[in-house]
Amino acid sequence: MKSLYLFVLLLLAPVSWAQDLYLLGAGDKVAIKVFGHEDLSIETLLGNSGKINYPFLGEIKVVGMSLTQVEQVIIKGLKGDYLKNPNVYVHVVEYRPFYIHGEVKKPGGYPYQPGLTVNQAVALGGGLTERGSQDKIIISPEGKKDQHINASLNHVVNAGDTITIEQRFF
Secondary structure, eight states: OHHHHHHHHHHHHHHHHHHHHOBOOTTOEEEEEETTOGGGOEEEEOOTTOEEEETTTEEEEOTTOBHHHHHHHHHHHHBTTTBSSOOEEEEEEEOOOEEEEESBSSOEEEOOOTTOBHHHHHHHTTSBOTTEEEEEEEEEOTTOTTOOEEEOTTOBOOTTOEEEEEEOOO
16 A cells, blocks of 8 residues: 555656746646636636736736646635635646747747757747758747857757747858
């Protein structure tokens, strides 16, 4: 029995870690479920304000929060006044896009998926042009206009990032 408990704990650990790592941003579509209370379950797209309008709690600013943090805010808000022990689950239904431009055949915004690499992003963008460099890749993280990361094709992309593929010299 102990080994079964440990096995289940190890299976769930990556999920919990991922929930704490990803920070919500404008353009994410999230679902919030309160088990046994359909009237408290919502699905919403996060706008530029970064706020959601949640039943009984009103406006809650969730941009910049992890999924676990959002769960805790809602549990705290519902506990006592409305529910005795709410069971809340928050997940991302649709991630905000990432953007790729420069020397790719089809520049633009594309749907983000966790674990996406620059190489996969380039493939979504139709591949490199004839002049596209595999070595001159710049990533600009969302919301950090002054920060630029020199990246490789194996670099992990985050939701909202902008990837620029520079020209290579013959």
